[in-house]
Amino acid sequence: MLKYTHVEDLTTADVERLRSLYEPLTRAVRDLIDATIRTEADAEAVTAATAQIDAATASLRSSQLDGAFGVRYVTDGDPMPWGNAVIGVRNPSAPPLVIRKVSDGPASTDRYVTSDFYLGAAFEGPPGHVHGGVSAMLLDHVLGDAVSTPGVHRLTGTITVRYRRLTPLGRLHAEARITHTDGFKTYATGHIADADGITVEAEGVFIEPRWARA
Amino acid sequence: MLKYTHVEDLTTADVERLRSLYEPLTRAVRDLIDATIRTEADAEAVTAATAQIDAATASLRSSQLDGAFGVRYVTDGDPMPWGNAVIGVRNPSAPPLVIRKVSDGPASTDRYVTSDFYLGAAFEGPPGHVHGGVSAMLLDHVLGDAVSTPGVHRLTGTITVRYRRLTPLGRLHAEARITHTDGFKTYATGHIADADGITVEAEGVFIEPRWARA
Numbered sequence: 001m002l003k004y005t006h007v008e009d010l011t012t013a014d015v016e017r018l019r020s021l022y023e024p025l026t027r028a029v030r031d032l033i034d035a036t037i038r039t040e041a042d043a044e045a046v047t048a049a050t051a052q053i054d055a056a057t058a059s060l061r062s063s064q065l066d067g068a069f070g071v072r073y074v075t076d077g078d079p080m081p082w083g084n085a086v087i088g089v090r091n092p093s094a095p096p097l098v099i100r101k102v103s104d105g106p107a108s109t110d111r112y113v114t115s116d117f118y119l120g121a122a123f124e125g126p127p128g129h130v131h132g133g134v135s136a137m138l139l140d141h142v143l144g145d146a147v148s149t150p151g152v153h154r155l156t157g158t159i160t161v162r163y164r165r166l167t168p169l170g171r172l173h174a175e176a177r178i179t180h181t182d183g184f185k186t187y188a189t190g191h192i193a194d195a196d197g198i199t200v201e202a203e204g205v206f207i208e209p210r211w212a213r214a
Numbered sequence: 215m216l217k218y219t220h221v222e223d224l225t226t227a228d229v230e231r232l233r234s235l236y237e238p239l240t241r242a243v244r245d246l247i248d249a250t251i252r253t254e255a256d257a258e259a260v261t262a263a264t265a266q267i268d269a270a271t272a273s274l275r276s277s278q279l280d281g282a283f284g285v286r287y288v289t290d291g292d293p294m295p296w297g298n299a300v301i302g303v304r305n306p307s308a309p310p311l312v313i314r315k316v317s318d319g320p321a322s323t324d325r326y327v328t329s330d331f332y333l334g335a336a337f338e339g340p341p342g343h344v345h346g347g348v349s350a351m352l353l354d355h356v357l358g359d360a361v362s363t364p365g366v367h368r369l370t371g372t373i374t375v376r377y378r379r380l381t382p383l384g385r386l387h388a389e390a391r392i393t394h395t396d397g398f399k400t401y402a403t404g405h406i407a408d409a410d411g412i413t414v415e416a417e418g419v420f421i422e423p424r425w426a427r428a
Contacts, residue, residue, distance in 0.1 A: 021257050022250075028267040029243075029250045032274075033306045036236075036243045037283050037297045039274035043235050049270040053242040056263040056270075060246075060253035068335035068342060068383055069251050083251045083338045085345040092247045093307040093336045121282035122307045124297050125355075127217050128282060131299040132370040133354035137347030140375075141339075144346070156346040160374040161354075169282055 010074040022082070022090050029092035037121045086141040095119060097138065097174070099145050112177035113146045119169050130167040132200075135192055138174060139202035146176040147186040147206040154186060159204035167192060167199040176202075184208040217284065224288040236296070236304050243306035251335045300355040309333060311352065311388070313359050326391035327360045333383050344381040346414075349406055352388060353416035360390040361400040361420040368400060373418035381406060381413040390416075398422040 010018075032053070039046065069083025069090065082090040087097050099115045117138075125131025140159055147154045176190025184207060191201040224232075246267070253260065283297025283304060296304040301311050313329045331352075339345025354373050361368045390404025398421060405415040 021260055025250055025253075025260055025264045025267075028264045028271065029246055032243055032246070032267055032271045035271045035274040035278065036239055036306050037302070037304050038278040038281075039239075040277040040279060041274050042277075045273050045276065046235055046239055049273050050239045050242045052266055052270040052273075053239075053246055056266040057242070057246045057249045059259050059263050059266075060249040060255050062259065063254040063256075064249065064252040065254060067252075068338045070338075070341040083335055085337050085339060085348050088251070088338075090251050091336060091338075092250055121297055122305060123299050124282045124284075124302075124305075125299060126367075126369065127284040131351070131355070132358070132373075133351030134299050136350040136354050136373060136375070137345070140347035140350050141345070153340070155340065155380070156375075156377050158374060158376045159346075159350065160372060161350070161370075162372045163370050166369070 012074070015074055015080065019089065026090050026092050033092060033122050034120050086138060093122070095123070095138075097141065099142065108181065109178050111146070112175055113142060114173070114175040115142060116171070116173050118171050121169070124169060126166060128169060130169055130172075132161075132163060135163070135167055135200040136161045136202070139176070139190055139192065139200065140204070142174045143176040143188040143190045143202060143204045144206060146188045146190065147178055152208060154206040154208050157185065157205040157207040159202055161200060161202045163200050165199050168194055170194070179203075226288070229288055229294065233303065240304050240306050247306060247336050248334055300352060307336070309337070309352075311355065313356065322395065323392050325360070326389055327356060328387070328389040329356060330385070330387050332385050335383070338383060340380060342383060344383055344386075346375075346377060349377070349381055349414045350375045350416070353390070353404055353406065353414065354418070356388045357390045357402040357404045357416060357418045358420060360402045360404065361392055366422060368420040368422050371399065371419040371421040373416055375414060375416045377414050379413055382408055384408070393417075398427060 072080040082088050086094055088094045089096060095117050097115045097117050099113050101113050103111045119130055123130050123134045139161055140156055144156055172192055172194055174192045176188055179187045179189050186206045189203045191198045286294040296302050300308055302308045303310060309331050311329045311331050313327050315327050317325045333344055337344050337348045353375055354370055358370055386406055386408055388406045390402055393401045393403050400420045403417045405412045
């Protein structure tokens with residue numbers, strides 16, 4: 001069973017304060033990741049930057065969580081999946097995706113989720129293009145978001161990803177929606193697109209874990 | 215068509231020199247990513263670290279590539295997919311996977327690839343566990359590596375990922391092998407396992423792009 005952390009003593013204002021402290025740090029590290037891949041600075045500059053980064057890391061580690069970030073809930077607020085590999089606002093490796101929920105009708109299949117995002121050098125596979133695995137990762141998350149509702153955690157059972165053509169690095173769009181449900185199984189479909197249309201599509205079945213069905 | 219960069223003027227010794235310059239930088243940034251997610255240092259320390267990181271980034275950006283890293287080839291050496299999202303030795307977001315090729319017989323289906331790796335806080339989805347999308351990303355790469363041979367680039371056509379149970383963060387193992395080939399299509403299967411066995415499995419079809427079949 002998964003441990004979701006309930007942080008009782010944080011108000012929504014506390015969460016906003018933490019977000020405004022950590023977002024600039026995360027953005028700075030995300031920018032550094034890109035610079036690390038693309039730098040052509042001389043050896044002296046690279047070595048000096050390495051030492052500077054080690055010093056920043058040591059300072060941040062002076063007080064830290066024992067393990068990974070987890071998923072926290074506050075009494076009056078949203079969940080805080082801030083360490084999440086795809087959407088985490090404290091995870092510099094995450095693009096991060098900001099996912100918007102949209103509804104064009106009353107049925108569960110009328111709801112869909114959508115995200116506009118940018119993928120740079122850190123997400124490269126074939127030269128100049130998004131790593132196929134990155135597309136699979138993002139689609140897993142976006143489809144999983146489409147099937148989830150507050151308090152109902154659904155985990156991927158199976159996902160199939162079809163690559164129509166290569167996805168260029170740059171500005172991209174993803175969306176996903178539920179196609180149907182069958183007991184504790186929910187089926188979803190979605191895609192990634194660039195300005196010229198769909199590049200990758202996915203379909204998946206998501207399962208409400210046994211321990212959450214009570 | 216993809217642009218693979220042929221860097222004619224680098225010897226194997228040059229490549230090793232570059233690797234020994236950039237690997238410590240990348241490791242430092244990878245460590246910083248983990249610290250950024252897990253830090254509980256006070257606001258003053260976080261703000262100071264942010265400024266220090268911005269300074270390192272500015273210095274690295276004083277001279278940089280116009281775009282993403284690409285995939286480079288040197289005359290007498292291996293390819294250098296150093297920016298790759300999964301295996302890139304210059305990509306701090308990559309775990310990175312180190313993939314070993316093994317053969318237990320003469321047929322193409324006797325070859326397999328294997329990788330032992332560690333996933334920490336940056337790869338989290340469900341609390342304490344690997345993001346399902348990260349598993350899909352790594353399997354896409356490992357299966358793609360199993361079907362590829364020097365000079366033959368095969369791209370994912372379709373991949374299906376099945377989640378048997380949650381994958382804990384920590385030390386993990388992946389492997390993949392070709393099951394059969396059919397013209398320009400190559401089929402592969404693989405999995406991720408923890409100490410207790412397989413957690414996620416995948417099968418995929420990989421395609422030699424039309425422009426590479428000449």
